[in-house]
Amino acid sequence: MRCLREKLRQANLTLQTNYTEPTVNYQQRGGTAGTAWLQHWEIRLNPVLLQENQQAFIDEVVPHELAHLLVYARFGRVAPHGKEWRWMMESVLQVPAKRTHRFAVQSVQGKTFTYLCDCQRHELTIRRHNRVLRGETEYRCRRCGKILRYDVRNSI
Numbered sequence: 001m002r003c004l005r006e007k008l009r010q011a012n013l014t015l016q017t018n019y020t021e022p023t024v025n026y027q028q029r030g031g032t033a034g035t036a037w038l039q040h041w042e043i044r045l046n047p048v049l050l051q052e053n054q055q056a057f058i059d060e061v062v063p064h065e066l067a068h069l070l071v072y073a074r075f076g077r078v079a080p081h082g083k084e085w086r087w088m089m090e091s092v093l094q095v096p097a098k099r100t101h102r103f104a105v106q107s108v109q110g111k112t113f114t115y116l117c118d119c120q121r122h123e124l125t126i127r128r129h130n131r132v133l134r135g136e137t138e139y140r141c142r143r144c145g146k147i148l149r150y151d152v153r154n155s156i
């Protein structure tokens with residue numbers, strides 16, 4: 001995964017370390033997007049949710065799990081989303097530190113997907129959501145004019 005490699009390179013440069021690339025597999029099941037297996041230096045990703053939320057995985061899930069591994073390598077066992085993890089996310093990986101990384105299992109027709117603009121929440125149908133994911137279109141809020149962004153956190 002290119003995003004993983006890039007974030008790891010960024011961390012190694014910043015921290016002046018030489019951490020190796022973790023193993024990535026796709027054995028995560030259920031409603032969890034991903035998990036970090038500290039001692040195995042391994043990230044497990046959910047293949048169903050990855051398929052449906054590719055950009056969110058690149059932007060959030062992969063850095064989130066990578067940060068858990070890097071924190072473990074540098075600090076040992078500390079609180080999972082404590083100050084070390086937040087520092088790793090924000091100062092080293094330069095990704096907003098959101099704790100939540102669970103998605104709803106979205107394979108269900110009729111479910112809506114939460115998007116945000118600057119002023120309110122929007123619920124998009126799966127058809128519209130997939131068009132956004134495929135990069136075919138963007139939707140704008142009629143009130144504030146901002147492009148709607150998929151909100152991972154509210155899609156639990």
Ligand SMILES: [Zn+2]
Nearest residue numbers: 064068080099
């Ligand atoms: Zn976490």
Ligand SMILES: [Zn+2]
Nearest residue numbers: 117119141144
């Ligand atoms: Zn708006």
